[in-house]
Amino acid sequence: MHSMDSIQGQQRLSSPAVARNREPILAVLREVLPEHGKVLEIASGSGEHALHFAHHLASLRWQPSDPSEQALASIAAWRHTEALGNLLEPIRLDVTERPWPCQDFDALVCINMLHISPWQATQALFAEAGMHLPVDGVLYLYGPFQRRDQPLAPSNATFDADLRRRDPQWGIRHLEEVKAQGESHGLVLERIVEMPANNLSVVMRRRRGSA
Incomplete structure (x- = not known):
């Protein structure tokens, strides 16, 4: 392990949402992730989820990643707090820069990325998942989604409008479009779990016989 003595406390970013959602997410991950293997976490952000999940899922190797140098420094700083x-x-x-630098993973976890990235990022995520996930490998998604048969909760509608103001390429994705994108790369929707604050856990699994 590299010495991280130079990492200062202020480099540890903290997200209030993590404290609220890490236990409900962990409960789903315990049910769907393999018992052993390597989990690649996409868009790890502050690194707080990575630290929490690695601590509680000790038989899995957890690979955090992010395109942001600030996020990478924060992940490294949080990693330094526990051996x-x-x-x-x-x-x-960066999911859109393919091929990815990490391709040897048994499962993928992607929390709160789809709505704060262009649609091309979702397309790239599924393309790489379809190429490199093992058969029956899981892609776990978490975040807000629009559903064809349900109106957006008022808080999510406000959030979606704010996202689109900040960047026209952002916005809460339609679950049906995400499902179709996954299926085009050999991933099938296995489970949807209602989560706190009008979020969903979306579990997709690479089907047998997919390319």
Whole structure:
């Protein structure tokens, strides 16, 4: 493990949402992730989720990643707070820059990325998942989604409008479009779990016989 003595406390970013959602997410991950193997977390952000999940899922190797240098520094700083042999050094990974620098993973976890990135990022995520997930491998998504048969909750409608003001390429994705995008790369929707604050856990699995 690299010495991280130079990492200062102020480099540890903190997200209030993590404290609220990490336990409900962990409960779903315990049910769907493999018992052993390597989990690649896409868009790890502050690194707080990575630290929490690696701590509680000790038989899995957790690979955090992010395109942001600030996020990578925060992940490294949080990693330094606990000596976890299964929490790997963070890597720079932009989903749209393919091929990815990490391709040897048994499962993918992507929390709160789809709505704050262009649709091309979702397309790239599924393309790489379809190429490199093992058969029956899981892609776990978390965040707000629009559903064809349900109006957006008022808080999510406000959030969606704010996202689109900030960047026209952002916005809460339609679950049906995400499902179709996954299916085009051999991933099938296995489970939807209602989560706190009008979010969903969306579990997709690479089907047998997919390319």
